[in-house]
Amino acid sequence: SLDLTCRRTPCFVKFSEMEEMVNMEAEINEVQPLVLSVTVGSTLQFYFIGKKCEILQDMNRHLEAILKEKRDLRKRLIKHGCQESLPIEATFHKCIVELLTEAVTFIEKLESHLQSVRSIPQIPDMMNNMDTTLSKTEMLMIELEELTEQILKWKELQKEVYSN
Numbered sequence: 741s742l743d744l745t746c747r748r749t750p751c752f753v754k755f756s757e758m759e760e761m762v763n764m765e766a767e768i769n770e771v772q773p774l775v776l777s778v779t780v781g782s783t784l785q786f787y788f789i790g791k792k793c794e795i796l797q798d799m800n801r802h803l804e805a806i807l808k809e810k811r812d813l814r815k816r817l818i819k820h821g822c823q824e825s826l827p828i829e830a831t832f833h834k835c836i837v838e839l840l841t842e843a844v845t846f847i848e849k850l851e852s853h854l855q856s857v858r859s860i861p862q863i864p865d866m867m868n869n870m871d872t873t874l875s876k877t878e879m880l881m882i883e884l885e886e887l888t889e890q891i892l893k894w895k896e897l898q899k900e901v902y903s904n
Contacts, residue, residue, distance in 0.1 A: 828836055859866075
């Protein structure tokens, strides 16, 4: 009842207004760091989203350029070549036939040429393998020579035994 009577009197009205203002300031001070952190977080989030958006747009432009080149190349491949070719004079027909036969031969041998080119990085390993194989072969030759000498000696001994 004292609280109720105190508040109604004009002398305490100013006091209650001041109390309300202090409470509001405390509430603002509590909410302000949260608002600030949310603002900073959303600003950083928008910054990184903007960066990601720029990267995606660059990738999109690059892919569009590739698709455009692919479409142009496909169109060129689908077109008939004879419609765009120039007529060849009769004096060059023999040369064209020879050139075409050489081109066909080259295309037939292309796979073996490509296989040769693919094997170039393997050459050092192949050389090492050949070196080890050569040294093993030399060792076998030495052993074979020793065995041959032993067989010849044994043969001589056998001849001596039978002759006696």
